Amino acid sequence: DAGVIQSPRHEVTEMGQEVTLRCKPISGHDYLFWYRQTMMRGLELLIYFNNNVPIDDSGMPEDRFSAKMPNASFSTLKIQPSEPRDSAVYFCASRRGGPSYEQYFGPGTRLTVT
Amino acid sequence: AQSVTQPDIHITVSEGASLELRCNYSYGATPYLFWYVQSPGQGLQLLLKYFSGDTLVQGIKGFEAEFKRSQSSFNLRKPSVHWSDAAEYFCAVGARNDYKLSFGAGTTVTVRA
Numbered sequence: 649d650a651g652v653i654q655s656p657r658h659e660v661t662e663m664g665q666e667v668t669l670r671c672k673p674i675s676g677h678d679y680l681f682w683y684r685q686t687m688m689r690g691l692e693l694l695i696y697f698n699n700n701v702p703i704d705d706s707g708m709p710e711d712r713f714s715a716k717m718p719n720a721s722f723s724t725l726k727i728q729p730s731e732p733r734d735s736a737v738y739f740c741a742s743r744r745g746g747p748s749y750e751q752y753f754g755p756g757t758r759l760t761v762t
Numbered sequence: 763a764q765s766v767t768q769p770d771i772h773i774t775v776s777e778g779a780s781l782e783l784r785c786n787y788s789y790g791a792t793p794y795l796f797w798y799v800q801s802p803g804q805g806l807q808l809l810l811k812y813f814s815g816d817t818l819v820q821g822i823k824g825f826e827a828e829f830k831r832s833q834s835s836f837n838l839r840k841p842s843v844h845w846s847d848a849a850e851y852f853c854a855v856g857a858r859n860d861y862k863l864s865f866g867a868g869t870t871v872t873v874r875a
Contacts, residue, residue: 652805679861681862690865690866690867690868691852691865691868693862693863693864696861696862698861704860704862739805739806741806743861745861747794747813747858748794748811748813750796750808750811751808751863752808753798753805753806753807754805755803755804755805756804756805
């Protein structure tokens with residue numbers, strides 16, 4: 649199994665630009681999570697999906713952030729327009745349904761907004 | 763809502779010495795508990811998990827953790843650390859009625875020769 653795949657691994661962009669982060673979950677996992685990690689706030693859950701449907705987006709910081717999951721093997725997190733305070737590492741994680749399954753994390757995308 | 767406190771931000775330990783990382787959780791019922799490890803520039807890897815049953819849980823890389831309900835704790839231990847154990851360690855708690863996890867702030871472990 650290839651694990652959770654994220655792309656790009658590193659992204660440097662200028663303030664005001666649109667940024668799209670991508671995630672491919674582990675096959676057979678029907679839950680997908682997007683997290684943001686910063687020194688100041690630690691690891692925060694942004695949004696999660698079940699069977700491609702957003703279940704809880706209460707962690708999405710503001711309207712500049714949006715996430716989609718068009719099918720079971722692909723999700724995107726978009727920031728438009730980007731701001732320097734969005735600089736962080738963004739992780740995608742997936743898991744199977746059921747009460748006792750852990751989340752598997754991707755390697756993360758390090759985003760720098762200048 | 764559940765929450766996690768990791769009281770130690772940074773721990774330095776000598777190679778071969780024992781290690782204990784503290785984790786306290788807040789949750790009204792029996793939680794799901796996890797320890798993850800993050801090496802520099804990497805994602806989080808699961809070390810071990812507790813759902814029910816035996817309160818002493820064995821994980822990968824020689825780690826173990828003990829769930830103590832009376833103390834709301836889930837401390838991670840390793841009898842003898844290796845230089846490769848230098849990393850950041852996260853404790854996480856999950857509720858039994860949803861699939862979200864709440865993570866602690868993490869403890870950075872430095873291993874000195």
